[in-house]
Amino acid sequence: MTSFLSNGLHLWLIPLLPFAGFLINGLLGRRMPKALVTTVALLAPLAAFGIVLNAGWALCSGQLQVPYIETCPVGWINAGALHIDFSFVLDQLSLVMLLVVTGVGFIIHVYSVGYMNDEDGYARYFSYLNLFLFFMTVLVLAGNALLMFVGWEGVGLASYLLIGFYFQKNSAANAGKKAFIVNRIGDLGFLIGMFLLLANFGTLTFSEIATKLGQDAGWQGGVVTVIAFCLLLGATGKSAQLPLYIWLPDAMEGPTPVSALIHAATMVTAGVYMIARNHVLFDHSPFALGTVAVVGAATALFAATIGLVQNDIKRVLAYSTISQLGYMFLGCGVAAYSAAIFHLMTHAFFKALLFLAAGSVIHAIGGEQDLRKMGGLWKKLPVTFAVTTVGVLAIAGFPPFAGFFSKDAILYAAFAQGGSGRILWFVGLVTALLTSFYMFRLWYLTFLGKPRSEAAHHHHSTPWSMLAPLVILALLSICGGWIGIGPFSAFLAPSVGPRASEAGSAQLELILTGVAVFVAFLGWLIADRLYRQKPEQPAELAAALPGTYNLVANKYYVDEFYGATVVKPLLAGSKYLLGWVVDSAILGGAAWLLAGIATFAGAILQRWQSGNIRSYAAWLAAGAAAVLLFVVVPWSAVLASLSAIHFGVAGH
Amino acid sequence: MNSLLLQDIPLSWYLLLSAALFCLGVVGFLIKRNLITVFMSIELMLNAVNLSFVTFAHEWHAVKGQIFVFFVMMVAAAEAAVGLAIIIAVFRARATLAVDRIDLMKL
Numbered sequence: 198m199t200s201f202l203s204n205g206l207h208l209w210l211i212p213l214l215p216f217a218g219f220l221i222n223g224l225l226g227r228r229m230p231k232a233l234v235t236t237v238a239l240l241a242p243l244a245a246f247g248i249v250l251n252a253g254w255a256l257c258s259g260q261l262q263v264p265y266i267e268t269c270p271v272g273w274i275n276a277g278a279l280h281i282d283f284s285f286v287l288d289q290l291s292l293v294m295l296l297v298v299t300g301v302g303f304i305i306h307v308y309s310v311g312y313m314n315d316e317d318g319y320a321r322y323f324s325y326l327n328l329f330l331f332f333m334t335v336l337v338l339a340g341n342a343l344l345m346f347v348g349w350e351g352v353g354l355a356s357y358l359l360i361g362f363y364f365q366k367n368s369a370a371n372a373g374k375k376a377f378i379v380n381r382i383g384d385l386g387f388l389i390g391m392f393l394l395l396a397n398f399g400t401l402t403f404s405e406i407a408t409k410l411g412q413d414a415g416w417q418g419g420v421v422t423v424i425a426f427c428l429l430l431g432a433t434g435k436s437a438q439l440p441l442y443i444w445l446p447d448a449m450e451g452p453t454p455v456s457a458l459i460h461a462a463t464m465v466t467a468g469v470y471m472i473a474r475n476h477v478l479f480d481h482s483p484f485a486l487g488t489v490a491v492v493g494a495a496t497a498l499f500a501a502t503i504g505l506v507q508n509d510i511k512r513v514l515a516y517s518t519i520s521q522l523g524y525m526f527l528g529c530g531v532a533a534y535s536a537a538i539f540h541l542m543t544h545a546f547f548k549a550l551l552f553l554a555a556g557s558v559i560h561a562i563g564g565e566q567d568l569r570k571m572g573g574l575w576k577k578l579p580v581t582f583a584v585t586t587v588g589v590l591a592i593a594g595f596p597p598f599a600g601f602f603s604k605d606a607i608l609y610a611a612f613a614q615g616g617s618g619r620i621l622w623f624v625g626l627v628t629a630l631l632t633s634f635y636m637f638r639l640w641y642l643t644f645l646g647k648p649r650s651e652a653a654h655h656h657h658s659t660p661w662s663m664l665a666p667l668v669i670l671a672l673l674s675i676c677g678g679w680i681g682i683g684p685f686s687a688f689l690a691p692s693v694g695p696r697a698s699e700a701g702s703a704q705l706e707l708i709l710t711g712v713a714v715f716v717a718f719l720g721w722l723i724a725d726r727l728y729r730q731k732p733e734q735p736a737e738l739a740a741a742l743p744g745t746y747n748l749v750a751n752k753y754y755v756d757e758f759y760g761a762t763v764v765k766p767l768l769a770g771s772k773y774l775l776g777w778v779v780d781s782a783i784l785g786g787a788a789w790l791l792a793g794i795a796t797f798a799g800a801i802l803q804r805w806q807s808g809n810i811r812s813y814a815a816w817l818a819a820g821a822a823a824v825l826l827f828v829v830v831p832w833s834a835v836l837a838s839l840s841a842i843h844f845g846v847a848g849h
Numbered sequence: 850m851n852s853l854l855l856q857d858i859p860l861s862w863y864l865l866l867s868a869a870l871f872c873l874g875v876v877g878f879l880i881k882r883n884l885i886t887v888f889m890s891i892e893l894m895l896n897a898v899n900l901s902f903v904t905f906a907h908e909w910h911a912v913k914g915q916i917f918v919f920f921v922m923m924v925a926a927a928e929a930a931v932g933l934a935i936i937i938a939v940f941r942a943r944a945t946l947a948v949d950r951i952d953l954m955k956l
Contacts (some may be wrong), residue, residue, distance in 0.1 A: 445869060808952060809952070810952060811948065811949075814879055818879065
């Protein structure tokens with residue numbers, strides 16, 4: 198236990214520096230010169246990244262007792278037996294996550310300087326971005342579920358603010374609301390999970406929960422399953438899994454760097470991180486763990502099929518993100534947490550790269566996002582073309598790019614589990630095929646062929662502040678996986694447990710790897726045939742299978758289904774029952790009644806206020822006379838005599 | 850001789866006279882329009898009260914009531930001086946002394 202102020206790693210500065218950046222740019226940014234805004238916005242994540250590097254060095258060099266905990270000297274909640282502190286925990290898991298969040302975060306901040314240069318609300322944008330980093334680092338560093346929840350809600354807020362950054366646009370404002378409201382459903386699960394944790398374990402500190410679970414073998418299934426399901430609901434909301442994934446495609450209304458940072462690389466992976474952080478709970482409930490795997494595999498396949506036919510470049514990437522998050526859930530679900538975190542890390546690299554490259558394309562051709570209106574851009578945007586190629590190869594799973602190692606690790610873990618794991622592996626494999634296909638489709642449609650619109654002919658030059666991040670991320674997408682799953686899971690083992698059962702052999706691993714690479718290659722071949730050799734064939738295929746095509750192109754009508762079953766009834770209930778009956782009739786009626794009584798009484802009483810001095814004097818005199826009458830007349834005697842008469846009459 | 854006469858008149862007569870004067874003052878205050886008459890009605894009420902003061906002082910052989918009357922007369926004199934000055938000022942400003950028409954603070 199180390200206090201905040203003692204000589205230590207100063208973990209508390211990691212969230213607080215971006216928060217200071219948020220305050221400065223949020224409060225004063227409009228009056229500051231642009232260069233100063235940029236400096237503040239970039240220094241905050243850079244300094245945080247530096248502290249993380251320092252902490253990482255201390256951890257890796259073995260000087261540190263892991264987990265390293267910093268606690269604020271002032272407690273947070275002290276109620277009876279309940280003690281909750283502001284405590285930040287550094288272990289292998291949070292270190293990996295922090296490196297991704299602050300490192301990729303900083304790179305995307307740099308990119309944003311170029312991307313947002315001409316936009317209004319430059320300072321507002323960067324203050325939100327810093328606010329996001331504050332909450333995200335709180336989420337990652339939190340030593341207990343409640344502090345994590347604070348970060349969890351906070352990143353939701355930052356996400357809402359940034360999706361709705363162009364709030365004058367109706368669709369952006371609606372997308373922000375949709376993200377926030379859908380996340381609320383998940384947050385409800387997280388909250389109830391926390392209540393159940395408190396009720397059953399009396400603590401929210403992750404390490405204490407793990408200890409208590411380990412002490413008693415009776416914690417198996419039952420209430421642990423319920424808690425795990427509640428947390429899983431929270432994770433599906435934040436990480437855009439079935440059935441709560443619907444907000445993420447709409448979240449692409451935000452600026453593209455935001456999509457890269459929040460809706461691809463970091464925030465959406467918070468659900469995976471949360472499951473890994475609470476892995477002991479899931480380990481004690483095989484049923485819940487199995488559900489995580491099924492949800493992940495189903496989401497991966499489902500989102501990948503939708504991604505096949507999307508025409509908006511950012512939406513293709515959005516569905517691909519959902520699909521890749523499904524892989525991570527699949528990894529968690531087969532208890533290969535280190536593989537899931539590995540994929541989280543490599544995915545942060547190559548998906549941030551792909552989004553930023555897409556942003557570069559959109560920026561260059563004047564805001565056009567429709568794949569059908571691009572084409573032939575490789576000559577005009579050579580750097581963007583090169584890095585996108587790297588990103589596509591990485592996500593499709595070609596060796597030696599980063600995605601190959603992590604995706605392979607997850608698929609192998611699923612297969613090695615045996616039984617139903619083989620089905621999950623097969624689903625993952627099909628998804629890999631689809632992923633490879635739709636990524637190469639995007640690649641062909643954007644960069645190859647002939648320009649298909651005026652916009653694709655004209656283009657603006659791309660500033661270095663946008664190109665440098667692309668190159669760095671491209672390098673990371675190439676090298677990010679070279680550490681290999683073996684050393685990586687050995688490193689993470691103290692946090693998330695050792696690598697899952699080694700049922701398979703090296704030979705099996707090699708075969709599975711071969712199959713995965715073959716499938717990725719197959720996806721490329723199909724895309725090549727459809728979008729390069731015979732560009733007229735996709736339309737023919739769509740025409741040949743109109744039912745299937747429409748079903749997928751309309752995203753399986755899930756939005757419409759939710760609209761009809763959830764949104765419409767809720768809206769109708771709000772409008773008619775709550776709006777008309779409760780609000781207008783009952784509350785409004787009561788208010789009108791009170792106002793009416795007051796108006797009526799006032800109309801009568803105002804006659805006293807005639808403004809005539811003598812009438813006031815007359816009332817004064819009348820009042821004095823009444824008081825006199827009350828004092829002088831012996832009322833008790835009068836009453837006594839009156840009642841005597843009354844009873845006297847009655848008596849006869 | 851005086852004391853004889855006073856002793857012959859019962860207390861209630863004095864009080865009735867005082868009450869009658871007071872009521873005259875009240876009614877005058879309420880119904881008269883001329884500011885000076887209203888002012889005189891107030892003086893009348895004060896003196897009606899003075900009368901009951903001295904009556905009780907005499908009845909109970911207590912000097913306090915008579916001292917009180919001096920205070921009241923003194924205050925009434927000061928009030929008359931200030932009040933008449935105000936009345937003159939009002940008349941100069943409004944050219945009327947009808948209380949109904951000088952019910953606004955602003956000119």
